[in-house]
Amino acid sequence: MFFDIIGWIGMILVLLAYILLSTNKIKNGMCYQVLNLLAGIFMAIGVFPKDAWFSFTLQIVWSLIAIVSIFKILKKSN
Numbered sequence: 001m002f003f004d005i006i007g008w009i010g011m012i013l014v015l016l017a018y019i020l021l022s023t024n025k026i027k028n029g030m031c032y033q034v035l036n037l038l039a040g041i042f043m044a045i046g047v048f049p050k051d052a053w054f055s056f057t058l059q060i061v062w063s064l065i066a067i068v069s070i071f072k073i074l075k076k077s078n
Contacts (some may be wrong), residue, residue, distance in 0.1 A: 007046020010059075013039035030073050037066035 017035035020026040040063030047055045 003046050003049050006042050010039045010042025010044075010046055013042060030070065033066045033069045033073065037063055037070065040066060 013035050017026075017032055017039060020035075021028065021032055026032050040059045044056055044059035044063065047059065
């Protein structure tokens, strides 16, 4: 049950990020990337005990892309 709730929160975060970006409420910046990072982590936690390794791998890669993007944003702002 715990993992399902965490997975659902991750799914909501990824949809929220996409909706906000698509409606021009946010730009592809720090907020968007943090939402993607949290979504990826939460969904990875949610699918881990289900042995859904393809989905787990996708979420880890999704999170790594967000981390790289966050570092680029931070580096650019300095």
